[in-house]
Amino acid sequence: MTHKPLLHRLMASDKASRWLFIVMFALGILVPFLNLVMPPDSFLHVPTYMVTLIGKYLCFAMLALALDLIWGYCGILSLGHGAFFALGGYAMGMYLMRQIGDRGVYGNPVLPDFMVFLNWQELPWYWYGFDNFAFAMLMVLLAPGILAFVFGWLAFRSRVTGVYLSIITQALTYALMLAFFRNDMGFGGNNGLTDFKDILGFDLQSDMTRNVLFVLTLLFLAGSYLLCYYITRSKAGRVLVSIRDAESRTRFIGYRVEHYKLFVFVVSALIAGIAGALYVPQIGIINPSEFNPLNSIEIVIWVAIGGRGTLYGAILGAVLVNYAKTTFTSGIFAEYWLFLLGALFVITTIYLPRGVIGILDGYLSRRKPSSTAIVTGSPAGGEVKS
Amino acid sequence: MISPQKVQSILYLNGVNKTFDGFKAINNLSLDIRPGELRAIIGPNGAGKSTMMDIITGKTKPDVGEVKFRDTVDLTKYDEAEIANMGIGRKFQKPTVIESLTVWDNLELALAGNRSVFQTLFFKLDKKQYDRVEEILLLIGLEERRHELSRNLSHGQKQWLEIGMLIIQDPELLLVDEPAAGMTDYETMETAKLLKSISENHSVIVVEHDMDFIRALDTKVTVLHEGSVLAEGTLDVVSNNPRVIEVYLGR
Numbered sequence: 001m002t003h004k005p006l007l008h009r010l011m012a013s014d015k016a017s018r019w020l021f022i023v024m025f026a027l028g029i030l031v032p033f034l035n036l037v038m039p040p041d042s043f044l045h046v047p048t049y050m051v052t053l054i055g056k057y058l059c060f061a062m063l064a065l066a067l068d069l070i071w072g073y074c075g076i077l078s079l080g081h082g083a084f085f086a087l088g089g090y091a092m093g094m095y096l097m098r099q100i101g102d103r104g105v106y107g108n109p110v111l112p113d114f115m116v117f118l119n120w121q122e123l124p125w126y127w128y129g130f131d132n133f134a135f136a137m138l139m140v141l142l143a144p145g146i147l148a149f150v151f152g153w154l155a156f157r158s159r160v161t162g163v164y165l166s167i168i169t170q171a172l173t174y175a176l177m178l179a180f181f182r183n184d185m186g187f188g189g190n191n192g193l194t195d196f197k198d199i200l201g202f203d204l205q206s207d208m209t210r211n212v213l214f215v216l217t218l219l220f221l222a223g224s225y226l227l228c229y230y231i232t233r234s235k236a237g238r239v240l241v242s243i244r245d246a247e248s249r250t251r252f253i254g255y256r257v258e259h260y261k262l263f264v265f266v267v268s269a270l271i272a273g274i275a276g277a278l279y280v281p282q283i284g285i286i287n288p289s290e291f292n293p294l295n296s297i298e299i300v301i302w303v304a305i306g307g308r309g310t311l312y313g314a315i316l317g318a319v320l321v322n323y324a325k326t327t328f329t330s331g332i333f334a335e336y337w338l339f340l341l342g343a344l345f346v347i348t349t350i351y352l353p354r355g356v357i358g359i360l361d362g363y364l365s366r367r368k369p370s371s372t373a374i375v376t377g378s379p380a381g382g383e384v385k386s
Numbered sequence: 387m388i389s390p391q392k393v394q395s396i397l398y399l400n401g402v403n404k405t406f407d408g409f410k411a412i413n414n415l416s417l418d419i420r421p422g423e424l425r426a427i428i429g430p431n432g433a434g435k436s437t438m439m440d441i442i443t444g445k446t447k448p449d450v451g452e453v454k455f456r457d458t459v460d461l462t463k464y465d466e467a468e469i470a471n472m473g474i475g476r477k478f479q480k481p482t483v484i485e486s487l488t489v490w491d492n493l494e495l496a497l498a499g500n501r502s503v504f505q506t507l508f509f510k511l512d513k514k515q516y517d518r519v520e521e522i523l524l525l526i527g528l529e530e531r532r533h534e535l536s537r538n539l540s541h542g543q544k545q546w547l548e549i550g551m552l553i554i555q556d557p558e559l560l561l562v563d564e565p566a567a568g569m570t571d572y573e574t575m576e577t578a579k580l581l582k583s584i585s586e587n588h589s590v591i592v593v594e595h596d597m598d599f600i601r602a603l604d605t606k607v608t609v610l611h612e613g614s615v616l617a618e619g620t621l622d623v624v625s626n627n628p629r630v631i632e633v634y635l636g637r
Contacts, residue, residue, distance in 0.1 A: 235507075239495065246482050251466040251470070252443060
């Protein structure tokens, strides 16, 4: 019954997580090195757009991780998780807008360009404080966190489950999309927030800033992974699995199911919000299309394709699908991407219920008959007992 | 746990009614279970056995009537989790264990203790709790299969695991719904023995169809019919009651 530090335990006992951390560590060292140190004409040089592209994949990986925590472990299928991502992104975007200062097209030192364009005379109250980085970062957590708390409190208390819950999460993100499209909401309407100049005084276009953002994204991904790993391997994680498998049984054992659901839902929304906040400065824009229900459905597909209920499967799925998306949407197959994505989802659901991780697992256990396959969604949970 | 001697009735139902879309599932039902009692409840399908369990455990609210736990606690005011934490454990008709967790994890989950999110997030099994899980594993005869996923257990073993999960919660009152359903004769008799030994320290209500099983329990029997009590007494007394024979045993 010894209790080693979490990271140590993870590296020692969980092979897939070990690989994930080795890959993330290597990326964190190699990518900035090959971008900043290698001369641009070297064939080993990584162009800056590639740094940003991988950074984007990593933000999506965090988002997928957030969804896997609630869907894979607790059975809450949110079809509106893009909303939390977008809210975190908007909070960051508002900070970046205020950072532009008088360098905007209209040169107004306080009002962002779109407000000048709309003939607004003063900053709306809800934009106050966003010139302060610490306040903006607090809002990155509070905006998605509070929405998830209120929404979750109402939904889980009324015992809305299954497909009904999925539908109302979808409605939630759709409603937010419509609201953010309106100019008089004060979030830039359909153009969203863009033309960012710098973050904390560092030029967003410089290679150095981009590499720092990239490494920060990796660190936050690693941190979120550790958090999810800890939660799912604790007794609370086994309560979550128990809610997923037999909700009313869990109630009759005496667990307040709604509290557990609310807890993971809020944690998941916070991770999604941070992912959005990291995404915006790298991509350079946030607009209401991030609230599009289609985006949220795509997250579900990443997780399903990667392998649900494993955490690392979600990360793998997000990176693989988005890499495929980048590749296909720029080639001759561009028009067929959505069909391909749909087909992938159908094939995965029918033939590969455990996703890509399931294939890898099967392959490895055939080669090494001694290792036992991990059952979907079952946390190893063996640390405490022996 | 407060000593059961001070309590007159561990469970007291009086004049309970429950109607579903005009169908009277429970009709003026009254029931009195003394502390430490083992009570068998029989009745044909639709007699209201499951609805009665739902009302006691907070899943269903009665239209009218008293439902009292330990003389004073009004159960109609609480929900499932609160009632479970007060000390009423329930075993479902269909064995419901957490299939993707191991036998050990299932028991650890049900282990008496604090159920709040933060408590479980930082939970560590101590020596006493470890021994308690071992003890229950031994009692339900699954010590060899502790690391097996519970989905791989046989039907009978799942039933025992679920009973183990009930006992480890340390409830004062156990509601056991058809524990012998789908069991072999041997398993049925083992289950009767298990329940008899549990009833030494707990109050137990067993709903069952299997007459051999009821006979093996050798205890007071209540016959339910159309949502109310038809007869009460030893198995021999109720099985000679002409009304009981007519509605139930005779068929």
